[in-house]
Amino acid sequence: MKKIVALLLSLCTLLGLMAGCSAKDDRVTINVYNWGQYISEGDEGYMDVIAEFEKEYPNIRVNYVTYDSNETMYTKMANGGITVDVIIPSDYMIGRMVQEGMLNPLNYENIPNYQYIDEAFRGRDYDPEEKYTVPYTWGTVGIIYNTKYVDEADVTGWELLWNKKYKDKILMFDNSRDAFCITQCMLGYDINTTDPQQLLECAKKLDEQRPLVQQYIMDQVFDLMENEEAWITPYYAGDFLTMADENPNLEFYLPESQGFNWFVDAMCIPTCSKNQYEAELFINFLCRPDIAGGNMDWVCYGTPETAAKEYMDPEVVNDTRAYPDVEMLKAKGKSFRALPRKTSRLMEELFMQVRNGIKIHLPE
Template identity: 40%
Template sequence: MKKIIVLVMVMVLTTVIFTACAQEDKVVLNVYNWGDYIDEDIFEMFEEETGIEINYETYATNEEMYTKIKKGGTRYDLAIPSEYMIEKMIREEMLEKIDLSKIPNFKNIDEDFKNLSFDPDNTYSVPYFWGTVGIIYNTELIEEPINSWDVLWDEKYAGQFTMMDSQRDSIMVALKKLGYSMNTKNLDELEEAKQLLIEQKPMVLAYVGDNVKDMLISGEAAMAVVWSGEASAVIQEYDEFEYVLPVEGSNLWFDNIVIPKGAENIDAAHQFIDFLCRPDIGFLNADYVGYSTVNTETLKLIDPELMGTTYAYPLDEWIENYEIFNDPGDFILEYDRIWTEVKAN
């Protein structure tokens, strides 16, 4: 009998201790972001200024983020999806409205990036970075100049390049090579793209996510399909790399900051968004991640040498025919199926 009493007491005690620990006064902001997509030093600066602590988690694809927020029972206060995913999340009522009056630094955002079609009045999202998708290659290993997606189907380069382990981006490459829209809802076009990707698969070294930079730098891969900022980060450190914008067209993308429904610290989230829009913080982030800023004040601080480069601030005429992803609605199931079949083959 004594033993039972002891056991019960121990259990009660542990419960009390655990619940007590959980109730702290400090506001903790749960930020969910792409890997390597913020200068983590700014978290400390933010905490010093506001007393709000940042709890930081990362994802590798829009789809991963979406699934976790949709199904995971998580409570993130902030996330940074791309345009087509924001469109989908707005449609599915997964986002909180953003009160722009609480974000004075919103005035710094370039008009070009405001009021885009996926979120017309910036009701749900504030621009963070923009960029393109292209090919980065090591000029020491690949001698001919490159300007087209065709090289990714060239036997010569078999086993030397990586594709993205991200379904819409990889299907986009095949669709663009075929001359179709990357937002196609035509099943025949999609099947053609699938055949092309299956044909390419034996030549692909690997389908990769965040580790692509390491693979390029270590010489494991000579060429890779990447987001422009990854190219920027590599090229600024290593002279032998070059980034090209394929002539067939590619993806022009925007990542915006959103507040998912279920967020518990909406005020703190607004404070952090405003903080991210501040010119100096924007510069620290742009400098660290290598992507192109949406902030006019930050742009003034950026090294002028980056203007007119393919990877950072390309000229308008280079990306004229570039497309922006939109949310295909339920047709996404077909994209899911195509990608599953490509990977399973």
């Protein structure tokens, strides 16, 4: 459904562009390429971030397009032929894009609001020298389940996603890195492992799960969980809060004993950008505490700025599911690092084998 909406919207923007040609529009257009459902667009009294930005900078127009996974975004960027000024990928994908020279260094002088970013989110593995990125959000990956149908006694860990009792009511990530991470936590492997044998074991585990899986999903998760078409899914904690708003039967579970992914998504400027200065203004604007706060109120992901919290709904800030204890996060949360190209290729290939239902094997 969201895809359709996105399609319609992009058609509208396209028409808008054409209209723009005849009406003479001397504004600079920046293309922002972001995850779906990942910016507050003025729903039900929430802030319309892009409109606010365009009001503040009347000479800049934002063309906003979405993607549903890091991998989709990467494939599009790697194939080239497009101009994008701001992207907001996850940590490991940033690391990979830095390795492959796909990102421009930022001029932090144009981003004074970077000062508000908390120490804990600076200089992390994906960008140790703080050259390419400005953190946008952080979050955890856990299990969302429907308390109406799922027996509390079954909620013991990631195995819940393999429970035959719930066949056809289980959803699974449709991206390799998040899907593999779950099996790595279950099997006790490092989530940044490069050992092909371990990855093979993980793929076999995922293949075992496939007959139980209703659908492999990304953004479709919202409809399916809210309407109770599916009962169990792994997903990002922030999106859980959005879903729980619609359906109070939903609950979130973080398998602390097995470990889980603690991720950061950060804003970057790809090398294909043509308006770096305007893009930096946009990034800076999103870091302004009142904007970051208003935006996160709707997005529900963690904000890397303590200063933003005072602009947010206290209910969200105090929700331990959105903002778990930092000490626990540091102890149990696992961060992704960029994998060597060979390993990400292998992981992608193994995941394709799982998704396409062919025999799991290591390619020669």
